[in-house]
Amino acid sequence: MSGQKTKPVVGLIVAVLILAAVGAVGYYQFEVAPRLATSSTSAQAACTPSTCVNITIPAGAGTCSPAPCGFSPAKVVVVIGQNGTVFWKNDDSAHHTVTGAGSFGSPDMGLNAVYSYHFTVAGNYSYVCNYHPWMRASVLAKAP
Numbered sequence: 001m002s003g004q005k006t007k008p009v010v011g012l013i014v015a016v017l018i019l020a021a022v023g024a025v026g027y028y029q030f031e032v033a034p035r036l037a038t039s040s041t042s043a044q045a046a047c048t049p050s051t052c053v054n055i056t057i058p059a060g061a062g063t064c065s066p067a068p069c070g071f072s073p074a075k076v077v078v079v080i081g082q083n084g085t086v087f088w089k090n091d092d093s094a095h096h097t098v099t100g101a102g103s104f105g106s107p108d109m110g111l112n113a114v115y116s117y118h119f120t121v122a123g124n125y126s127y128v129c130n131y132h133p134w135m136r137a138s139v140l141a142k143a144p
């Protein structure tokens with residue numbers, strides 16, 4: 001009967017469908033979802049360095065390699081009360097976040113969005129991008 005002949009074909013079709021589904025989920029998670037997220041951080045001028053520090057998220061940050069990468073510079077040292085305010089600006093067309101612990105963390109950041117955080121407690125603050133976990137960096141806040 002023809003049932004014997006069609007089984008391998010059905011198996012192949014199922015395999016192709018599974019691969020397509022996996023690919024679609026990956027594409028959505030890493031390419032579509034970050035762009036769909038709304039940006040609530042409005043663009044604003046970054047600081048004039050003397051009382052603050054600028055960090056850039058350069059174009060292509062989401063595809064950077066090797067990790068840690070994606071925030072420039074990836075490590076900054078600030079002194080509380082002197083230059084303890086840090087500004088992050090997204091220069092990338094892809095959306096990113098600055099996500100640390102507690103209240104240290106930005107909402108979704110689209111192109112040109114700026115996020116700032118005022119460090120008042122000494123410590124080493126590591127952070128990542130929610131969409132690209134290999135984007136890792138840190139701010140070392142020192143006591144005055």
Ligand SMILES: [Cu+2]
Pocket residue numbers: 061062095096097129130131132135
């Ligand atoms: Cu990112």
